Amino acid sequence: MTLGDVKVLPGLDEIKAAAELIYKTMPATPQYSWPLLNERASQIAGAVEVWVKHENHTPVGAFKVRGGLVYMDWLRHERPEVKTVVSATRGNHGQSMAFAGKQLGLRVVVVVPFGNSPEKNRSMRCLGAELVEFGNDFQEASEHAAYLEGKFGWHRVPSFDLRLVTGVSTYAWEMFTACPELDTFYVPIGMGSGVCGTIAARNALGLKTKVVGVVSTHAPAYALSFAAGHVREHESTTEIADGVACRKPDETTLEILKAGMDRILMVDDKAVKEAMRAYFVDTHNVAEGAGAIGLAALLMDRPKGGKRVGTVLCGGNVDSDVFGSVLCDGGLS
Known part of the structure; x- marks a missing residue:
């Protein structure tokens, strides 16, 4: 439908x-x-x-954690071969991915723009995410996440799905x-x-x-x-x-x-x-x-x-x- x-x-x-x-x-x-x-x-x-x-x-x-939990559960059932996920964020989406990914033992790589919130960055790292700083805004960070997906074959978690x-x-x-x-x-x-x-x-x-x-x-x-x-x-x-x-x-x-x-x-x-x-x-x-x-x-x-x-x-x-x-x-x- x-x-x-x-x-x-x-x-x-x-x-x-x-x-x-x-x-x-x-x-x-x-x-x-x-x-x-x-x-x-x-x-x-x-x-x-x-x-x-x-x-x-x-x-x-x-609120983002709710989406992360549902998305990662789908990934566990439908794409069990995935070991690394990558996404872009200003903070809350990235924390969601890190929180949910850690439960499943996934490697989570998060791209943030330069000058992003230091405390959100600390939180994502504490939750187990690997941070990559790139770009001057979210859009440039998102485009870099797409580049990393193509270069390394990682699974990209979109910001909207x-x-x-x-x-x-x-x-x-x-x-x-x-x-x-x-x-x-x-x-x-x-x-x-x-x-x-x-x-x-x-x-x-x-x-x-x-x-x-x-x-x-x-x-x-x-x-x-x-x-x-x-x-x-x-x-x-x-x-x-x-x-x-x-x-x-x-x-x-x-x-x-x-x-x-x-x-x-x-x-x-x-x-x-x-x-x-x-x-x-x-x-x-x-x-x-x-x-x-x-x-x-x-x-x-x-x-x-x-x-x-x-x-x-x-x-x-x-x-x-x-x-x-x-x-x-x-x-x-």
């Missing part, structure tokens, strides 16, 4: 099977409606109930089944597995919840592509939301978004930093830039999103000096 020229997203049975696999390694993450966040959003425009899915509470501090989508769709399935039906759910867009997984879970459960994608104003490639109806590249200059620093959107992702997403919002670095502070002040959770961008969009979009809205704190892996600077620059309010 196809959706236009796109393979159909995972259905409910596939999502549940992925959840059972994931729960062998980690429990479901919590979702809360925090009183102070509700108050903050209500002060902007009318009473609102805000729900947050806490993917910062996974074993690698980000429907197996990854199936894995990460489980967080949205947990969210949508654990809390009342939401009017709107705001999802950061990096390479697209998270937002596509959210659309898959929403569709599988037959909900009317609108899915709104969120990108950085300083990394607008997906917003420009969504508006144009085809892939458009654009440089990324975001200084805080590296997890959504996409220069070249994925064609399959874009087709899925065109079919199942309501709209895309763009949020600047200043608003992302304000959302990082809001998470800490209102919930005492640490959010990286890409982890807070959904909340930034939710607050910016009041009251258009409705009276019951949600977002995902998709990652908390921010370097300590960066986070300290964010808190100090804006004050704790």
